[in-house]
Amino acid sequence: MKILLGSSEIHPYSKTGGLADMVGALVKTLDRAGHQVGVVTPLYWGIRERFPQMKKLDWQMDLPLGPNYVSADVWVLDLSKKSKVYFIDHPGFYQRAGLYQKNSIDFPDNAERFIFFSKAIVHLARYLPWQPEIVHVHDWQAALVPILIQHQALREGWETQPRTCLTIHNLAYQGVFPPAQFALTNLPLDYFNLHGLEFHAKLNCLKAGIAYADTVTTVSPRYAREITTPEYGCGLDALLRKRQSSLFGILNGVDYEEWNTTKNSYLPHPFSVRNPAGKQKDKLALQAELGLPVDSNIPLFGSITRLADQKGVDIQLGALEEMLSSQIQFTLLGSGSPEYEKAYRELAKRHPTKVRVRIGFDQGLSHRIEAGSDFYLMPSRFEPCGLNQMYSLRYGTIPIVRVTGGLDDTVVDISEDTEKANGIKFTEYTARALAKGMRKALVLYKEPKLLQHYRKNAMSADFSWERVVEQYVKVYGVALKH
Ligand code: ADP
Numbered sequence: 001m002k003i004l005l006g007s008s009e010i011h012p013y014s015k016t017g018g019l020a021d022m023v024g025a026l027v028k029t030l031d032r033a034g035h036q037v038g039v040v041t042p043l044y045w046g047i048r049e050r051f052p053q054m055k056k057l058d059w060q061m062d063l064p065l066g067p068n069y070v071s072a073d074v075w076v077l078d079l080s081k082k083s084k085v086y087f088i089d090h091p092g093f094y095q096r097a098g099l100y101q102k103n104s105i106d107f108p109d110n111a112e113r114f115i116f117f118s119k120a121i122v123h124l125a126r127y128l129p130w131q132p133e134i135v136h137v138h139d140w141q142a143a144l145v146p147i148l149i150q151h152q153a154l155r156e157g158w159e160t161q162p163r164t165c166l167t168i169h170n171l172a173y174q175g176v177f178p179p180a181q182f183a184l185t186n187l188p189l190d191y192f193n194l195h196g197l198e199f200h201a202k203l204n205c206l207k208a209g210i211a212y213a214d215t216v217t218t219v220s221p222r223y224a225r226e227i228t229t230p231e232y233g234c235g236l237d238a239l240l241r242k243r244q245s246s247l248f249g250i251l252n253g254v255d256y257e258e259w260n261t262t263k264n265s266y267l268p269h270p271f272s273v274r275n276p277a278g279k280q281k282d283k284l285a286l287q288a289e290l291g292l293p294v295d296s297n298i299p300l301f302g303s304i305t306r307l308a309d310q311k312g313v314d315i316q317l318g319a320l321e322e323m324l325s326s327q328i329q330f331t332l333l334g335s336g337s338p339e340y341e342k343a344y345r346e347l348a349k350r351h352p353t354k355v356r357v358r359i360g361f362d363q364g365l366s367h368r369i370e371a372g373s374d375f376y377l378m379p380s381r382f383e384p385c386g387l388n389q390m391y392s393l394r395y396g397t398i399p400i401v402r403v404t405g406g407l408d409d410t411v412v413d414i415s416e417d418t419e420k421a422n423g424i425k426f427t428e429y430t431a432r433a434l435a436k437g438m439r440k441a442l443v444l445y446k447e448p449k450l451l452q453h454y455r456k457n458a459m460s461a462d463f464s465w466e467r468v469v470e471q472y473v474k475v476y477g478v479a480l481k482h
């Protein structure tokens with residue numbers, strides 16, 4: 001198949017979260033499965049310097065954006081003989097240190113930046129010589145693409161009009177803007193209605209994607225069910241119920257070339273199911289790196305997260321208050337809401353021998369925390385898929401997760417299956433329920449044989465991308481029949 005993807009982030013070029021990991025791995029695996037793939041993504045600050053081999057195409061696009069025309073260059077990087085990444089170069093929009101925000105505040109021109117980006121994807125879909133059959137877009141930043149394609153086909157005719165697929169990585173982020181921004185789409189006003197792009201008198205980019213894409217997917221089966229309910233539907237549950245026959249939940253995979261414990265330059269000591277000794281050494285190295293007391297007997301809990309309400313960082317703070325009277329250590333790597341950053345910094349100040357907090361984004365440290373921790377905390381309020389619990393499993397770090405979305409789909413609690421147990425689950429969204437989960441972890445920690453059993457199960461869990469890609473190809477097939 002010939003597939004063009006559109007995503008506002010893709011590893012290893014840009015990343016703020018799981019979206020980048022997913023798109024990076026999807027592209028690589030589709031290519032290996034023999035498909036021809038292109039990815040369109042913005043050329044953010046610093047990418048060209050890090051990937052000097054990219055080439056500028058002799059292709060300048062000039063696209064309408066409201067009353068103006070905006071131009072952009074296209075740079076291309078070969079991923080393989082047949083697959084490529086296309087970078088949209090408009091310095092005024094994308095040459096910034098952050099992708100979407102500065103100091104935790106959204107850029108005021110995000111509507112312009114990503115409506116233009118969506119138009120650039122459509123432009124490439126239409127004029128690339130290899131003519132993609134499927135355009136697969138991700139999240140609100142590219143969600144206008146299906147309607148833009150349909151409209152162009154209707155108005156101008158488009159013989160090889162591609163079919164579309166939208167993946168929702170997180171329904172909580174919808175790209176909602178004041179109604180005046182609708183003009184930036186250059187679509188007729190007829191589309192600004194309850195069945196189209198309007199949402200409570202505002203422009204809603206994700207809603208447009210859900211309404212007009214041929215197929216819609218989200219990143220775990222449980223989340224696909226959850227988002228059709230008022231509790232998790234973020235105001236779009238009725239529309240999602242309407243699209244249910246075209247809505248698919250496909251669990252993300254893990255890129256085991258990136259996230260592995262045997263050949264990983266970020267980890268000082270390799271380890272595996274058969275050779276587990278390195279994990280203990282990685283724990284001691286992590287304690288030393290963080291400046292915590294170096295002691296293999298103290299259970300170490302880790303967390304790597306955006307500090308946002310979704311991630312349950314409030315109940316995590318509450319549970320830690322209760323649990324830090326025990327002999328434990330805790331480390332957090334993350335950034336986000338200034339209030340949470342402050343709260344975690346203060347927690348570390350009050351418990352200098354037990355807690356280390358690193359505010360920032362650090363790929364290497366994230367691997368070392370996954371490897372060196374004994375337990376991984378993921379108490380999300382909701383979780384479309386979640387990748388860190390899957391990374392934890394592969395790194396033999398027992399995840400403690402709330403029963404929601406992809407967390408429920410990937411972790412097995414002892415109450416579900418004694419033989420296959422690989423983590424600890426709790427249901428209630430409270431600090432008390434999480435603390436109870438942490439106490440179960442402490443009991444497990446004192447039972448080396450049982451802990452070993454959990455670790456073995458965890459490390460053998462297989463979320464490889466090959467199987468995931470087969471499911472996407474099926475969904476593309478459904479879209480092609482539309
Ligand atoms: P989300 O996309 O909702 O943030 P996921 O669990 O799906 O959550 O993916 C998060 C990804 O971002 C993981 O690869 C995780 O390791 C990474 N990540 C999050 N915060 C940081 C950080 N501060 N430093 C390094 N990596 C981070």
